[in-house]
Amino acid sequence: MAIVVEIRSSGAHGASRYRFSDDALARGVTIGRGYHCDVMLDDPHVASEELRLVRTDAATGAGSIELELLGDGVVRLAGQQLREGASVPSGTQLKLGRTSVSLFDETHTVPPTTPLDILLESLTSLASPVRVLLAGAIVYLLLLSDEAASQLAERDWLDAALSAFSPMVLAVLWSAVWALVTRVLRHEARFLAHLLVALTSLALSTIMGLASELAQFNSQDPATAAWLDPFLLGLLLCFALVLHVRITAGPMRWYGHGVIVALAWAFVGYGVLEDSNRSRDFQAWPEYSSVLLPPEAYLGTPQTLPEFLDGVGESFDRAAESRTIELEKAIDDGDASTNANTDINAGQR
Template structure:
């Protein structure tokens, strides 16, 4: 019996084991050919794709040679083409086509035994707390907007049902994508991401309007939706990173590029259509006057600013009237 020098394994993109071969001699070949030591059933892998050998100048250095292949091999986001050689660090997977291969040497220390997973009480508690907090915030917002207590009480079941339905559908769609691309549903993880995104968006809106009221920063209230876009982009990135954990860097740059291109385009469209960068003409959220820090505006200054605003409105009405006449 020849001693086992190591173990080479192949996994699919979901982490499921596809093939395994013990190493009893060096070098080892990998490919679709039946004469290879590790045979892969992957159409994007060459008949003899890699040759793996133990280096003579190091006790634990493994060298890989890329053979007759058009797709090459990828190690830690670095692509190696035909004829290249590179060292293979222990414990780092190599991507071949749509297959990941891993190597474990016989002299590699074995990790300690792990305890069996217990029921995730902490995760369940955090998810339940986030859902409850989202429901409380939604009910609070509905109460602030309500004018009649009886109508508010009648609307409570609809508000709660709509919120739960939205969370379920939104998280369910992401969970299906997670199952397709990563092999795991992770429904409750996407629920937590959605709840966090909702709460952060509500907090950002509250803080921006409160700061605009307190310090008379009207521009902050008018452009608060831009902060909401950033929150939405962060939430989408969190969902995408859960679906494609191996593509976090690329996903981050993609989200940044979409925001960087989409926001200026949206602002330009707003300016061309309305000659302003926001739909809001004034601050819609009012707080107790005692919370204001900015000094009060004198009556004369207020009247002057009102007159200037009236002039702008008159010009806008004349422009709209001329546009109607032209049509």
């Protein structure tokens, strides 16, 4: 059975595929940087003749493929450097220098690509420093929609740079930690991929923050932030964690994603629960949404003053009702100090 060799060069979109018949496999298919190789790679980290593929039982066309190491470059299989030849099945992915090489039987069906795979592929393919800088600039512009946007508009270059600088530093440190873990697990740091995910998350965080402010300003209800902010945080956590873990651990089954998503929402749920407990406690300060945005951001119809004053009356009713409930609770709890008719001299000497 013929095989297909799929080549993905670092930083390039898409892949090149080469089909080799049983006869060719029986003779041996060479891969390397040299012109004489059957598959030529444009990668300076690959030897002129790095690898030969041979089918062991070419007569039947079945069985595994033998890898023979010919050059002195680094060939990795599942993150481990190959020191000697090996027998590999169809579907194996190799890394030669910076180039990915996949081996498939010609009957092999490529699994459908999920949006997540496309996103991850897009992000990880932006591995060259220049493209990272480009992506960073896009993220930077997104960040500018926050504080720095106005400063930039006012040509306050220094403040604008400083406004965007702190989250950038945070993203770099965060990515460094992930890169360290990836290095331990997969023998390659993939720092730039992590950095891209971190910067994209930052940009999303800014956009979500704006969305939350917009929602609060339009609803004029502090409860909006109480559910919307955790919801947005949950989405952001899922996005960032899934991508970081995928970069670190490689492709995952659906339940792998499920565990990460569950952990993210558990974290968010704990925070919501804590806030909920806190809001039931006595608060010396009023809780209201203080968000103010320019008038254009208000999409609803303003209340009239009489309507607002009606609402004020309802606030008094609710406060009085709250008092009654708390007094009844205190009496049930046996708190004598809340008894409205205590004899002030009772029990005095």
